Amino acid sequence: MLSRLMCDRCRLQLLLAGRQHQFFQRFKSDNSARFGQNLGPGGPWQSRGKPAVDAGATATMYMSAAAVFMLGLSYASVPLYRKFCQMTGTASNPLLARVDNIERVREMRPVADCPLVVNFIADTHSQLAWNFRPQQPRVQLVPGETVLVFYTARNPTDVPVTGIATYTVNPYQASQYFNKIQCFCFEEQRLNPGEEVDMPVFFYIDPEFINDPRLRDVRQITLSYCFFEAKEGLSLSLPGLTASPAAT
Amino acid sequence: MCTFLVKPPDKGSFPLDHYGECKAEMVEYMRCLKANNSDQAQCKHLSKRYFQCRMDKRLMLREDFEQLGFHQADQQPQKQSN
Numbered sequence: 001m002l003s004r005l006m007c008d009r010c011r012l013q014l015l016l017a018g019r020q021h022q023f024f025q026r027f028k029s030d031n032s033a034r035f036g037q038n039l040g041p042g043g044p045w046q047s048r049g050k051p052a053v054d055a056g057a058t059a060t061m062y063m064s065a066a067a068v069f070m071l072g073l074s075y076a077s078v079p080l081y082r083k084f085c086q087m088t089g090t091a092s093n094p095l096l097a098r099v100d101n102i103e104r105v106r107e108m109r110p111v112a113d114c115p116l117v118v119n120f121i122a123d124t125h126s127q128l129a130w131n132f133r134p135q136q137p138r139v140q141l142v143p144g145e146t147v148l149v150f151y152t153a154r155n156p157t158d159v160p161v162t163g164i165a166t167y168t169v170n171p172y173q174a175s176q177y178f179n180k181i182q183c184f185c186f187e188e189q190r191l192n193p194g195e196e197v198d199m200p201v202f203f204y205i206d207p208e209f210i211n212d213p214r215l216r217d218v219r220q221i222t223l224s225y226c227f228f229e230a231k232e233g234l235s236l237s238l239p240g241l242t243a244s245p246a247a248t
Numbered sequence: 249m250c251t252f253l254v255k256p257p258d259k260g261s262f263p264l265d266h267y268g269e270c271k272a273e274m275v276e277y278m279r280c281l282k283a284n285n286s287d288q289a290q291c292k293h294l295s296k297r298y299f300q301c302r303m304d305k306r307l308m309l310r311e312d313f314e315q316l317g318f319h320q321a322d323q324q325p326q327k328q329s330n
Contacts (some may be wrong), residue, residue: 105317135278140287146317147288148295150274178258181316187261197264198274200298204317205262
């Protein structure tokens with residue numbers, strides 16, 4: 001209706017303006033379709049087509065790598081710690097000083113002001129027919145000196161019998177300082193019928209015994225040997241590695 | 249009884265003296281212990297003789313006695329004053 005009141009010139013201008021508007025409208029919608037809808041949080045500089053979860057994936061990879069690294073470090077810590085103790089450890093670490101025991105025996109000196117008494121007990125498992133006893137009921141000693149003692153075993157039967165021995169030290173806290181240089185334990189010992197043999201035990205109490213606060217008032221230690229009959233299928237604990245199950 | 253943590257001996261096991269080749273030294277050592285109220289410091293020289301016997305009879309590997317804890321200064325038995 002308005003167009004009827006316009007002159008021809010104005011009508012033409014209006015028409016042209018409308019077409020321009022339509023043209024720019026289309027162009028604008030193309031832009032938004034091409035650029036606008038895929039704009040990421042990074043704005044026009046973010047590359048097209050890659051979703052915003054990239055940051056999350058990178059973080060996950062870093063966390064996984066860190067977890068694997070920590071796991072590997074925990075496995076490597078055992079030999080690393082052992083190496084560290086070897087390099088920096090002194091004789092104050094009797095549990096790990098097995099390699100240096102020979103030097104330890106050579107260099108240690110008796111600690112004269114700590115007299116101790118070691119009592120000896122001999123046991124046999126009920127199925128072992130040996131007569132097994134200590135040659136001395138006790139011995140007086142001090143930490144830091146090597147001591148020789150004897151047990152005696154006799155086979156009164158008329159068949160050869162093979163036995164294997166294990167030992168216990170009481171009190172339990174003293175057992176880590178009780179070092180045997182040579183004895184007769186953990187290896188099979190065979191006695192012929194009627195045979196009697198002397199079984200020596202050569203040991204020492206580590207001088208670090210005197211520095212242990214738990215053992216300050218301990219003056220009596222008991223060494224108890226127990227002989228089992230060595231049969232197939234008999235399994236003793238691995239020495240130095242595990243504690244044997246209670247044998248009652 | 250017969251439980252707890254145990255450690256293996258440093259040098260393993262003594263070979264058994266089946267023929268009693270060093271029994272005399274052992275008996276002498278035990279007599280000394282009995283005479284000295286089980287004070288083994290008084291009898292160290294006899295235990296050294298026992299080990300010497302074992303080494304001679306090849307019941308023990310030959311070793312320097314210093315490595316077995318027998319030091320030069322402790323050769324003679326000394327009376328301990330308590």
